[in-house]
Amino acid sequence: MQVILYYVGKARDPRANAMAAEFVKRTTRYARCAMAEIDPRRGDPRTRHRGAMKIVLDPGGQMMDSRQFVELVRAAEAGARDLILLVGGADGLPPGWRENADLALSLSPLTLPHELARVILAEQIYRAFATLRGHPYPR
Numbered sequence: 001m002q003v004i005l006y007y008v009g010k011a012r013d014p015r016a017n018a019m020a021a022e023f024v025k026r027t028t029r030y031a032r033c034a035m036a037e038i039d040p041r042r043g044d045p046r047t048r049h050r051g052a053m054k055i056v057l058d059p060g061g062q063m064m065d066s067r068q069f070v071e072l073v074r075a076a077e078a079g080a081r082d083l084i085l086l087v088g089g090a091d092g093l094p095p096g097w098r099e100n101a102d103l104a105l106s107l108s109p110l111t112l113p114h115e116l117a118r119v120i121l122a123e124q125i126y127r128a129f130a131t132l133r134g135h136p137y138p139r
Helices: 014-027 066-078 114-132
Strands: 002-008 032-038 053-063 083-087 103-106
Touching (some): 032 114
Parallel strands (some): 002 032, 002 083, 053 103
16 A cells, blocks of 8 residues: 655745655555655646545545544555545645545645645544554554
């Protein structure tokens, strides 16, 4: 299983990427995990991951608590499906990306800066894998 976090655009504050990168690094103890900043004008990264579960972050998406997110990761792992997660930039996601996703996920009913969303999502991925492996982090 592989988890890839794609971020539309560049972070204005490099500390946001550093925090997200730390959680991605921790996640690599349990699964292949990577993050990348993308420019949607250069193509849709989802086309490179045909069998993967594609999740977009969207304020109008489905709300989940951490336990539900753990179950989503468990199901993807059990089905040997990669997870592709897309975080929009300051202007959100490109047209059509939400409609072609397997799941639109909302991290909060609050509007979050996309840089903060990167960190929260990376931490939740690490939390899910740590929970599944019985690591004490999620207490």
